[in-house]
Amino acid sequence: MTQAGDIGSGGRRPVLTVHDLSVQVATDAGAKTVLDGLSFDLMPGETLALAGESGSGKSMTALAIMGLLPKPMARISGGSIRLGETDLTALGDSGYRRIRSARVAMIFQEPMTSLNPLMTVQRQITEVLLEHGACSRREAPARALRLLRNVRLTEPERRLSQYPHELSGGMRQRVMIAMALACDPEVLIADEPTTALDVTVQAEILDLIRTLQAEHGTAVLMITHDMGVVAEMADRVIVLRQGRQEEGAPVRELFARPRTDYTRTLLAAVPRLGTAPDRPVPSQAKKIVEVDDLSVRFNIASGLLNRTVARVHAVEGVSFHIREGETLALVGESGCGKSTIGKALLGLVPWEGSIRIDGVQTRGRSRPAMRPVLRDIQMVFQDPGASLDARMNVGDQVVEPMRVHGLASGSELVDRAEWLFRRVGLSPDMLSRYPHEFSGGQRQRVCIARALSLSPKVIIADESVSALDVSVQAQVLELLQELQEQDGLSYLFISHDMAVIEQVADRVVVMRLGQVMEDGPRDAVLRRPQHPYTKRLLAAVPVPDPTRQRSAIPDFAGVEMDSPVFPVGAAPFRVDLQDLGQGHRVARAETPRP
Missing domain, CATH: 3.40.50.300 (P-loop containing nucleotide triphosphate hydrolases)
Structure with missing residues (x-):
């Protein structure tokens, strides 16, 4: 040098x-x-x-x-x-x-x-x-x-x-x-x-x-x-x-x-696409999450009277399920609706359709009635800096969900917080620190500890390892898989890192502008992709080898949806998913919305 x-x-x-x-x-x-x-x-x-x-x-x-x-x-x-x-x-x-x-x-x-x-x-x-x-x-x-x-x-x-x-x-x-x-x-x-x-x-x-x-x-x-x-x-x-x-x-x-x-x-520790070991096919366990015809739309107001002139069709007619002990991965470009689906499952955005968590229909439930449901499903948000309160030390934030749900008190809270910190690779003596005293990766680990505090059945992991370096990322992914094996935990794993998705996913859903382009078992979607958009995503993955040049990204010549924004009274075409067998489906054409 x-x-x-x-x-x-x-x-x-x-x-x-x-x-x-x-x-x-x-x-x-x-x-x-x-x-x-x-x-x-x-x-x-x-x-x-x-x-x-x-x-x-x-x-x-x-x-x-x-x-x-x-x-x-x-x-x-x-x-x-x-x-x-x-x-x-x-x-x-x-x-x-x-x-x-x-x-x-x-x-x-x-x-x-x-x-x-x-x-x-x-x-x-x-x-x-x-x-x-x-x-x-x-x-x-x-x-x-x-x-x-x-x-x-x-x-x-x-x-x-x-x-x-x-x-x-x-x-x-x-x-x-x-x-x-x-x-x-x-x-x-x-x-x-x-x-x-x-x-x-x-x-x-x-x-x-x-x-x-x-x-x-x-x-x-x-x-x-x-x-x-x-x-x-x-x-x-x-x-x-x-x-x-x-x-x-x-x-x-x-x-x-x-x-x-x-x-x-x-x-x-670097994950490499195409090298993940085979994952056993999950048994036909009960469905812990069932989503049917989910749509999320946001109004755009304009003019002197602030009238609604257009709508963002962030999610349009998406259906999927997650079984006990299974990991479903959502992939797609920014703005395709991945994070919006996660927020809809928690009731954080208005939505239409049907969502069932462990058999309980969440539509129309009041805030008190949603409390026991929310014990079963927790979320690790994409931006740890924005999801942690800068005025509270991280120990209080990790145990706060347990206080709200009345699950522990006194010294039991401290013991649980220390155990959670050890599980995510942090030292218990960090509990008294504030978010600004941690690096970005450490803040993400605090968020994972907080999500685990209620022992949920489902965790929505929204870019949960994106802020972590590769060695800590490998440790956290190993931890999530260990928890899955021990407790039958289910994951909705939202990520742009295709190599990480290959490591953790049982099934993959590929989204673009609020709709599903392709879904199915991990190997079918990632190793035998059928939709041109899926092929484009895989071609864009950086290769951790300086002697190999990443291949050119193919032009997307599939379903033409340039924007999820439509004037009031108009709506996007619904894609028609063709069943290729063994649960593998791919968008083949546009059909007018009924």
Whole structure:
């Protein structure tokens, strides 16, 4: 690796130099070093990946470079950071404001906590443009629209006037990427930039970042737990562990000949599509979840009288069931209705159709009548930062469901919380901490512990391992499968990671714009896909091998549904599912909605 500050090959100088960087945080026991002596150079047009477990110092490195360490809790205790000739560690707040977005920009891991909930998408993007003089006030709306188109956001004109809560997780992440790219920065720090994105959009975003590098010589510091993304994007890799550099090498060398046991363990934990062992066919146990003709629609109001002028058909006529001890996986692009189905099962959004949980029809039930039903079905949400209360310590949040349902009290609550923390790989002494004191992956584990607190029969796992590094992801997936084997637990597993789905799913449902394109047993759908959209999803999966290039993503020439939004009085066509035998069904044609 080039030593910090040296001139690279061809006489080029690094655009970013980090030398012997150390960061300390304040704890009750005194100062704790969370980043210890990290050094690297980042050359123009280069992609350097930081990999490692949650809490290893990856995001802390990014925050130190951006001048965003939480003061006074954290501080740079040693070393230097230089952006070209500018010493970033010597800058004050006003100096950093001129640098951020204009010269160095960051895509944050959790978009919901990074976007302003009180401002429209257009206002947030134009604020960045105007702050740094990238265009005039008159030009800003058109520039914002062009940025949204660049990141492949559907219906960009409508998205400009929307607020963050009106967008799916993947859509919010794309808005964050658009804001980061707004001023054509020299350095782009991408902290888990594709965590919330489905595989096809992830591939498009990665292609977009590569295009930006080719056109502007932008350097990218990529922070990710997805070794497939590392293999596809990185020129060099630095593996961090507990704040120290464990290993650093060119990407091909690191994958082919890892030098440390830790790196070898990290690479061995990477799920690879097509390598999952066969899963035994579940017995014909009773159906614990039964969904029939489920539809979820949201009104769009406009005009002086605020009348409903259109509806978002988020879910349209979806039917499925989950048996005891079975895992059903929902896959599809962001905005296809996966998370909306999970929320409908919990009664968090208005819906039509029929939902039965352990034989109990939930439609029309009052809130008190739903309480015993909700003990049987719990959800791990996609965005752990938004689903945890920042004002409560995590221990209180984990035991709160047990208090509400009167299942435990006193010391029994503490014992149960400690046991749950151990089960998800956290130390019991973390129970008194607050959400902001955890990394993104650790916060997701807290959410899983909270979901397990009521010993439910069904868990809706909405991107439940997307924020975890590969080794912890493997541990959590192993835990979920262990709980399934021990307690007959059922899962509705919502994910964009096809390799993870292959590991955990018994059956797979592929969705697009609120409707089912293909469903059936795992092997039939993932290894013998029939619908062109399913084939497109599988082709977009990044390959965790830098010597193999991901195949081109085929154009989707299937059912044409460009948008789930229809004027009042109109509705989408219902797809007709053809039975191919052994429970494998595929969309073959459109039929008018009855």
